[in-house]
Amino acid sequence: MLSKLLTPLLLTSFSLTPVHASLTIAANLAVIEYTPMKIALEDFYPTPPNITIINGGVPNLFSANTTTLTDLASNAETQALRSYPSHRNLRTIYTISEVAYRLVTSSPSSLHPRLESLKGKRIGTIPATSAGYFVEALLDNAGVSPSSYTVVSGAHCLAAPCANDTLPAMLASGRVDAVALWEPTVELAARALRAANNNGTGVVFFQDEGVYREIYSLYSTAETLADPVKRGEVVRFVGALDRAVRVFEGEMERVVGRVARAVVPAVEEGLLRDVWGVHGWKGGLPADLLDVLVREDAYVARVEGRERLTRRELEALVDRSVLREVRGEDGEEEEEEER
The missing domain is CATH 3.40.190.10 (Periplasmic binding protein-like II)
Known part of the structure; x- marks a missing residue:
C-alpha cells in the first residue's frame, strides 16, 4: 500500500522539476554592444547558467555557414539583412543597443x-x-x-x-x-x-541618428523558438538581458569596469567612458524596426547583387513574441509608447 502511495508522489515531484536547455550564443567579442549579454549571465540569470558565448555572429545560426552552430546570435541589422534572403527562418527577438555612429x-x-x-x-x-x-x-x-x-x-x-x-x-x-x-x-x-x-x-x-543608427540585436531561428524547452531558456535569458540593459542605461558605474574587461581585447576604462553616451541602451524592439530594414535593404541588396526584399517579406524577420513573454502580453504596445 505504501509503495502505491509513493509512486505518484515521486512522479509528481519529478514532473515539477524545471527543465533547462543549454544555449550557445555567437557574438563579436570585440564590440562593446555585446557586453550586456555577459552582464546578464553574471548578475541576472536565475539559475547557474548553462549558456556559452562564443565569438561569431548571425552566420553561426546556420550550419551551412559555420562549423559552430548556435541557438542565438547578435549582430547589427546589416548582417541580418545579408543572411535573411538565404535563411528565411531568421528572427530578430531583442535589440540590445542603438548606436548613433x-x-x-x-x-x-x-x-x-x-x-x-x-x-x-x-x-x-x-x-x-x-x-x-x-x-x-x-x-x-x-x-x-x-x-x-x-x-x-x-x-x-x-x-x-x-x-x-x-x-x-x-x-x-x-x-x-x-x-x-x-x-x-x-x-x-x-x-x-x-x-x-x-x-x-x-x-x-x-553624427545624425535620424539618418542612421545601428540597431544591434539578438537573433534566433524559427526552429529554436518553436522548441518548447529551448524557447523557455531563450525567454529566461532575454528577461535577464532586459534587466542588464536597464543597468547599462541608468547605472553605468555599476558595470563600466567589467564591460571594459569583457571586450576582447580589453578596452581602457577611460576610453569606454568617453564613448558610453554614443550607445543607446534602450532594450526591447524599436517601433520603427521594420521601416529601418526596408530602407536599409536597398543598400544591402546592391552590395550583395540581389533584388530588394519587399516589406511583406521582411515582416517575418521581426518576432516580438519573446519580448511579449518577457514583459507581459501588452509588451509590444508598451514598447511603442516608450518610443
Whole structure:
C-alpha cells in the first residue's frame, strides 16, 4: 500500500522539476554592444547558467555557414539583412543597443566643415557593414553621392597605439581623410589625428541618428523558438538581458569596469567612458524596426547583387513574441509608447 502511495508522489515531484536547455550564443567579442549579454549571465540569470558565448555572429545560426552552430546570435541589422534572403527562418527577438555612429575628419581650428567638403575625399570604413551603410546614408543625406568619394577599407582598433592597418593609424598618417566605424575606433581615430598634428588641426565629428543608427540585436531561428524547452531558456535569458540593459542605461558605474574587461581585447576604462553616451541602451524592439530594414535593404541588396526584399517579406524577420513573454502580453504596445 505504501509503495502505491509513493509512486505518484515521486512522479509528481519529478514532473515539477524545471527543465533547462543549454544555449550557445555567437557574438563579436570585440564590440562593446555585446557586453550586456555577459552582464546578464553574471548578475541576472536565475539559475547557474548553462549558456556559452562564443565569438561569431548571425552566420553561426546556420550550419551551412559555420562549423559552430548556435541557438542565438547578435549582430547589427546589416548582417541580418545579408543572411535573411538565404535563411528565411531568421528572427530578430531583442535589440540590445542603438548606436548613433560617428564620422570623424580634420578641420582647421577656425572652421567647421560641412559634409559636402568630403567630395573627392577618401573615407575609411569597413564596406558591406553597418558602418559602410552609415557612410553612404550620411553623405547621401547631404547630397554627396557614392561616386564622388572613395571608400577605403581598414581595420578596427580597441586600444592605442593602433596598428598600421587600422583606421585610426590611416587617418593620422593621411592615407584617408575621414573615418567612420563603431566605437571605440572613431574616438581613437580622433585622438590619433590630434596627436599627429600636435593639436594644431581641429577634429570634427558628424553624427545624425535620424539618418542612421545601428540597431544591434539578438537573433534566433524559427526552429529554436518553436522548441518548447529551448524557447523557455531563450525567454529566461532575454528577461535577464532586459534587466542588464536597464543597468547599462541608468547605472553605468555599476558595470563600466567589467564591460571594459569583457571586450576582447580589453578596452581602457577611460576610453569606454568617453564613448558610453554614443550607445543607446534602450532594450526591447524599436517601433520603427521594420521601416529601418526596408530602407536599409536597398543598400544591402546592391552590395550583395540581389533584388530588394519587399516589406511583406521582411515582416517575418521581426518576432516580438519573446519580448511579449518577457514583459507581459501588452509588451509590444508598451514598447511603442516608450518610443
